[in-house]
Amino acid sequence: MKVTLERTDLLKSLTHVHRVVERRNTIPILSNVLLRCDGGQLALKATDLDLEISEQIPAHVEQPGATTVPAHMIYDIVRKLPEGAQVSLETSGDNATLELRAGRSRFALQMLPEADFPDITAGEFSHAFTLTGRDLRLIIDSTQFAISTEETRYYLNGIYMHTVTTDAGERFRGVATDGHRLARAEVPAPAGASGMPGIIVPRKTVGEMQKLLEDPDAEAQVEISEAKIRITTGNVVLTSKLIDGTFPDYGRVIPQNNDKTMLVDRDDFKAAVDRVSTISSERGRAVKLAISEGRMVLTVINPDSGSATEELAVDYESDPLEIGFNSRYLLEITGQLRGDTASFSFADAGAPTLIQDQGAEDTLYVLMPMRV
Structure with a gap:
């Protein structure tokens, strides 16, 4: 040559x-x-x-x-x-x-x-459809952080992609969870995606897809079979095996009746959590939120180094509530929110909390509380 x-x-x-x-x-x-x-x-x-x-x-x-x-x-x-x-x-x-x-x-x-040189691309693809780089990046960026790294639960080591029918029509959805937090994002289902098998795209493949989808306006051709996924964007073709496993019924952990709603400025909340968690231990990372009408007090206590508190104004009119979370998980979730106002929906101190952008339906996050 x-x-x-x-x-x-x-x-x-x-x-x-x-x-x-x-x-x-x-x-x-x-x-x-x-x-x-x-x-x-x-x-x-x-x-x-x-x-x-x-x-x-x-x-x-x-x-x-x-x-x-x-x-x-x-x-x-x-x-x-x-x-x-x-x-x-x-x-x-x-x-x-x-x-x-x-x-x-x-x-x-x-x-x-x-x-x-080996070739893994052989085989038929049963479903093919086209998504914009923006839509596929939304699915990946919003959920990737919640992928489990625990190898024994290999079926959680990726993003579960599938289609669902909702009141808003058919949606193409991605879900990731590690048992402590869950992230879900969805976009309108493209033509050709209907009836596709639910697939689990491995963590490494997700990372490579993210790097290839640099242009939000470029189109990505997606082909899917029971065992493989192929993404074509421009001159680049990515083919990957899928995780052979059954993703859990995530719908059961998404709370439906959390009736205590708190609205808070996303940037102010994120900055406050970041500040008070400075004093937390690497192992503990717990931050307590004491929420009452119009205000929230964030507290971190570390027996080895001291304590920190900060007060924020919030929109909250339900019964007072004290609940604890892993501060790193809180920062990762609020870092994914795109609006100015974060919405928290609580049931009680021991139940999963629902976190969303105010008024947004395309992404939601579920976070398990910690005992503090």
């Missing part, structure tokens, strides 16, 4: 694909990126056997061909080349190296044969 292309194009594509490759691999070919040039394009592909990213970029192809080279190595080389450089990639039939040239720089990279 022999191909010449712009350093900027090659670096952008390598940035997308090399992230999939684990730094340490027991299977040597999984450390490599597949390069295939033909018909005025260079195609790049990387995989970890669960997730695969491929991209095509324009190039001047003098001799078609394909090979694989270490992904992180070629990424680091191209990243350090001067801007505006022309990069030439060439293999010869009699040796096991790829020659990379740019200006006066020369690199010879060890190759492994293309035939050894």
